[in-house]
Amino acid sequence: MNATKVRVPDLARMKAHGARITMLTAYDFPFARIFDQAGVDVLLVGDSLGMAVQGRESTLPVTVEDIVYHLQMVTRARTRALVVGDMPFMSYQASVKTAIQNAGRLLKDGGAEAVKLEGGTSIAPTVRRLAEVDIPVMGHIGLTPQSIHRMGGFRVQGRRAGTAAGCRDRLIEDALALSEAGAFAIVLEGMPAELAAEITRLCPVPTIGIGAGPECDGQVLVMHDMLGLSDSPGPRFAKRYAALWELAETAAADYVREVREGVFPTPQHSYRAKEFAP
Numbered sequence: 001m002n003a004t005k006v007r008v009p010d011l012a013r014m015k016a017h018g019a020r021i022t023m024l025t026a027y028d029f030p031f032a033r034i035f036d037q038a039g040v041d042v043l044l045v046g047d048s049l050g051m052a053v054q055g056r057e058s059t060l061p062v063t064v065e066d067i068v069y070h071l072q073m074v075t076r077a078r079t080r081a082l083v084v085g086d087m088p089f090m091s092y093q094a095s096v097k098t099a100i101q102n103a104g105r106l107l108k109d110g111g112a113e114a115v116k117l118e119g120g121t122s123i124a125p126t127v128r129r130l131a132e133v134d135i136p137v138m139g140h141i142g143l144t145p146q147s148i149h150r151m152g153g154f155r156v157q158g159r160r161a162g163t164a165a166g167c168r169d170r171l172i173e174d175a176l177a178l179s180e181a182g183a184f185a186i187v188l189e190g191m192p193a194e195l196a197a198e199i200t201r202l203c204p205v206p207t208i209g210i211g212a213g214p215e216c217d218g219q220v221l222v223m224h225d226m227l228g229l230s231d232s233p234g235p236r237f238a239k240r241y242a243a244l245w246e247l248a249e250t251a252a253a254d255y256v257r258e259v260r261e262g263v264f265p266t267p268q269h270s271y272r273a274k275e276f277a278p
């Protein structure tokens, strides 16, 4: 294992030293290996795989088995990064017992080093119990995709004052409740930059932003958004560092044309029978 392996307590040290935390989602061996070698600190096997990989409309149908399957590929590839597994919808909400059993599976069967779950004050007792049995928990508040039906779509949260779910004061309460319950970091998704900055100042544990402005302790993006591996423009908060969709489209079209025209394969791509001396 790499000497500079990132471990759960390192994230707190990074916040203390003002070192930005980098996190990307990964779902398979090749991309996990590429990101790990590029120095990404945290690889998240997110339930975003439901949309980014499985082509679904939301993350709700993703199962614990799906996350374990993708975690196994990612943990085989990783040498340095901390690997976090997402707890899918209804794998932790029904009871603390099922939350512990399912989180345990992500660590035992998938090889994750921590789990992530969505929600604030209402989920804090579960976070506390997981932390007590030494399952490190990353929280996730703001635009929580598993709450799509409450939010009425994927909508920016925390724009209004108040303590109702998704309102500004409630999100501050949520972040403090999670850190008090033992979460080691909190994802802040889809909220005004000023609110994310305030939560980052108030919160003793690192915040990792996505669509939450530049003042979080770290940043996370879905790999497909970061690499341009999608045929739609992607969310406004994401930056495309490559155009892999277009690249793959051109490569596939070139291959189809060359096979049809007899340009590929050539003798260079072919085997020959062994020649024996008479």
Ligand code: KIV
Pocket (backbone or CB within 6 Å): 025, 044, 045, 046, 047, 048, 049, 086, 140, 187, 189, 210, 220, 221, 222
């Ligand atoms: O599922 C996911 O990929 C996530 C990130 C967007 C934080 O939760």
